[in-house]
Amino acid sequence: MTADIIDGKAFAAGLRARVAELVPAFQAAAGRVPGLAVVLVGEDPASAVYVRSKGKQTRECGMESFEHKLPAETTQEALIALVDQLNADPAVDGILVQLPLPKHIDEQAVLLRINPDKDVDGFHPVNAGRLATGLHGFVPCTPLGCLMLLEDRLGDLTGLDAVVIGRSNIVGKPMAALLTRASATVTIVHSRTRNLPHYLKHADIVVAAVGRAHFVKGEWLKPGATVIDVGINRTDAGLVGDVDFDSAASVAGAITPVPGGVGPMTIACLLRNTLVAAHRNAGVALEKGVI
Numbered sequence: 001m002t003a004d005i006i007d008g009k010a011f012a013a014g015l016r017a018r019v020a021e022l023v024p025a026f027q028a029a030a031g032r033v034p035g036l037a038v039v040l041v042g043e044d045p046a047s048a049v050y051v052r053s054k055g056k057q058t059r060e061c062g063m064e065s066f067e068h069k070l071p072a073e074t075t076q077e078a079l080i081a082l083v084d085q086l087n088a089d090p091a092v093d094g095i096l097v098q099l100p101l102p103k104h105i106d107e108q109a110v111l112l113r114i115n116p117d118k119d120v121d122g123f124h125p126v127n128a129g130r131l132a133t134g135l136h137g138f139v140p141c142t143p144l145g146c147l148m149l150l151e152d153r154l155g156d157l158t159g160l161d162a163v164v165i166g167r168s169n170i171v172g173k174p175m176a177a178l179l180t181r182a183s184a185t186v187t188i189v190h191s192r193t194r195n196l197p198h199y200l201k202h203a204d205i206v207v208a209a210v211g212r213a214h215f216v217k218g219e220w221l222k223p224g225a226t227v228i229d230v231g232i233n234r235t236d237a238g239l240v241g242d243v244d245f246d247s248a249a250s251v252a253g254a255i256t257p258v259p260g261g262v263g264p265m266t267i268a269c270l271l272r273n274t275l276v277a278a279h280r281n282a283g284v285a286l287e288k289g290v291i
Helices: 008-030 045-060 076-088 107-113 125-133 141-154 172-181 196-200 245-249 263-282
Strands: 035-041 064-070 094-097 161-165 185-189 205-208 226-229 233-235 238-240
Touching (some): 008 141, 008 263, 035 045, 035 076, 035 263, 045 064, 045 263, 064 076, 076 094, 125 172, 141 172, 141 205, 172 185, 185 196
Parallel strands (some): 035 064, 035 094, 161 185, 161 205, 205 226
């Protein structure tokens, strides 16, 4: 058996197209286009590439991109002052502070300063609480993209056994919450779990977000499982995921590749969240389920 490849790149392109189609109606109703502000502090090369890509795709969807590039020596006070300015700007619907920040800046203090209704990254504790309690809020973009891929592949997730490998606030915990909300039966495991393969053997869904190259082996998987590989690990052989792709693809029913799987979904979901934020901030109704 060879697993079907889940094409995140194609799905993300479709999602971006749906976002772009909805922008003109919002503009007609609100008198402006949605706006996303991205703040980059320092010269981290990977972050700079990512920010450029976000700006390009934001503009391609017909939305406004506000890019703030600050020197690495920027003080925490100056960064928080900029966040306050963006919170108060009615043209800005979403605020994203690119992580990691320089070591002298307290990331949590900065993220806490973002208005939760403009927190399109979904990192603010208020949005984490909203997700945990079933209220409307913003969900971190990577797990939201994973859920979209799973529902596109499997349809209704009710009653399926899902294992999330990793417990980070950015992926693992919100992924488990989303799957729980979708009525899957969810187990969270991690690098310190005893006999980790035992849990995977029974899983219909595996989401790997542990940050270790080729960590998940094909022989650990239940035949026919759907495997979502969130990992992006740089090795001498190039970018690889947290799943040993070759061995997993011989057992799984479907699997995301790295690159080209979950990665493209992250920015697409960021644009989706920005459009949703714009409608809420402007008091313009958005038909449920359109994105």
